[in-house]
Amino acid sequence: MGIIKAEKVVFEYIRRDEEGNVESIKRAVDGVDLDIQKGQFIAILGHNGSGKSTLAKQINAILYPSEGTVLVDGMDTAEAEYLWDIRKEAGMVFQNPDNQIIGQIVEEDVGFGPENIGVPTEEIWQRVEESLKAVGMYELRKKSPNRLSGGQKQRISIAGVLAMHPKCIVLDEPTAMLDPNGRKEVIRAVRALNEVENITVLLITHYMEEVIHADRVIVMEQGKVRMQGTPKEIFSQVKTLQSLRLDVPQVTLLAHELQKKGIPLPDGILSVEELVEEIKKTSHRK
Numbered sequence: 001m002g003i004i005k006a007e008k009v010v011f012e013y014i015r016r017d018e019e020g021n022v023e024s025i026k027r028a029v030d031g032v033d034l035d036i037q038k039g040q041f042i043a044i045l046g047h048n049g050s051g052k053s054t055l056a057k058q059i060n061a062i063l064y065p066s067e068g069t070v071l072v073d074g075m076d077t078a079e080a081e082y083l084w085d086i087r088k089e090a091g092m093v094f095q096n097p098d099n100q101i102i103g104q105i106v107e108e109d110v111g112f113g114p115e116n117i118g119v120p121t122e123e124i125w126q127r128v129e130e131s132l133k134a135v136g137m138y139e140l141r142k143k144s145p146n147r148l149s150g151g152q153k154q155r156i157s158i159a160g161v162l163a164m165h166p167k168c169i170v171l172d173e174p175t176a177m178l179d180p181n182g183r184k185e186v187i188r189a190v191r192a193l194n195e196v197e198n199i200t201v202l203l204i205t206h207y208m209e210e211v212i213h214a215d216r217v218i219v220m221e222q223g224k225v226r227m228q229g230t231p232k233e234i235f236s237q238v239k240t241l242q243s244l245r246l247d248v249p250q251v252t253l254l255a256h257e258l259q260k261k262g263i264p265l266p267d268g269i270l271s272v273e274e275l276v277e278e279i280k281k282t283s284h285r286k
Contacts, residue, residue: 002034002035002036002037002038003036003037003038003072003073003089003167003168003200004034004035004036004059004070004071004072004090004168004200004202005034005035005036005070005071006032006033006034006035006055006058006059006068006069006070006071007033007068007069008031008032008033008067008068008069009029009031009032009033009034009055009058009065009067009068009069009070010027010029010030010031010065010066010067010068011027011028011029011051011054011055011058011063011065011066011223012025012026012027012028012066013025013026013028027223028051028054028223029051029054029055029058029065029223030051030222030223030224031068031223031224032051032055032068032220032223032224032225033225034218036168036200036202037200038167038198038200039194039198039199039200040200040201040215040216041191041194041200041201041203041213041214041215041216042200042201042202042203042214042215042216042217042218043203043204043205043210043211043214043216043217043218043231044056044202044203044204044205044217044218044219044220045205045206045208045211045217045218045219045220045234045246046206046219046220046221046244046246047206047221047244047245047246048206049222050220050221050222050223051220051222051223051224052204052220053172053173053204054223055204055220056092056170056172056202056204057092057172058070058077059072059077059090059168059170059202060086060087060090060091060092060170061077061082061083061086061087062092064077064078065077065078072086072089072090072168073086073089073167075089084117088117088164088165088166089166089167089168090166090167090168090169090170091161091162091164091166091168091169091170092161092169092170092171092172093154093157093158093161093169093170093171093172093174094157094172094173094174095172095173095174095176095177096177097150097153097154097156097157097177098153100157100160101145101153101156101157101160103145104144104145105141105142105143105144105145106132106137106140106141106142106143106144106145106148106156107125107128107132107141107142109145109156109160110127110128110131110132110141110156110159110160110163111124111125111127111128111163112160113160113161113163113164114127114128114163114164117164124163127163127165128141128159128163129141130162130163131159131160131162131163132159134159134162134189134192134193134196134197135155135156135158135159135162135189135192135193136155136185136188136189137152137155137156137159140152149182150177150178150179150182151178151179151181151182151183151184151185151186152182152185154174154175154178154182154185154186155185155186155189157174158171158174158186158189158190158193162193162199166199167199167200168199168200168201168202169190169193169199169200169201169202170202170204171190171201171202171203171204171205172204173204173205173206174186174190174203174205175187175205175207175210176205176206183207183210187210190203191213206246208235208246208247208248208249208252209249209250211231212231212235212249212270212271213231214231215230216228216229216230217229217230217231217233217234219234219241219244219246221244226244227240227241227244231268231270232267232268232270233268234268235248235249235252235267235268235270236267236268238252238253238256249270251269251270251271251272251274251275252268252269252270254275255269255275255278263279263282264282265278265279265282266278
């Protein structure tokens, strides 16, 4: 069984009036199945309101399924006795790093989580050092978080989760409030954690360029999984993605437009280097 397994998960937001009567029910997640293996990098795409963030909150037991089950390392998120174990196993990073940073100094902030779960002091500082080095922030450990850029703050948030020694990190649009350089910093750090530390990553995003190195991409629409496959398989379907109101990476779109002009290029080109190589091949054939 995978580290995260969801079966027929449904989640409904129920709105009630002052007397407690149900006014409306909105189904945000509708019959989703997931099976994520340890060490995988999974990306979930979808426009606003597709249900991707609601699904992410199920994995950290912030929300519980209205129907179906979510298991994290074999533990059912609906069972209260597993709550803190699940949150240690599946760390969560949100959009706004300011909402997760509470320490006055970087290293103190990163050490807050391990201290809360009773990790011995000596081990806390060891974890802080390891985590800051893993996200490339060790040199700034004595700084105030308030003096850091958005990208640096988000890397501190990730280090704080990493110091809890999770098996999985769920990132809910972690770059949504960052500039392009900040986004690159954060995604580079996340990829390193996945590739070097073998930490399972679940990345929720609407930036297409962030998912091209994922093992698998899941596309959501109206609470349902509409597409899933490798990045190449997903981005080969430009028209389908556009019908779901999603973009594709700029280089993929360029290759698609060149195809329409009669240049024989393969589907699903994901990088400039790949596009250049394919164009060279076509020119050699001539």
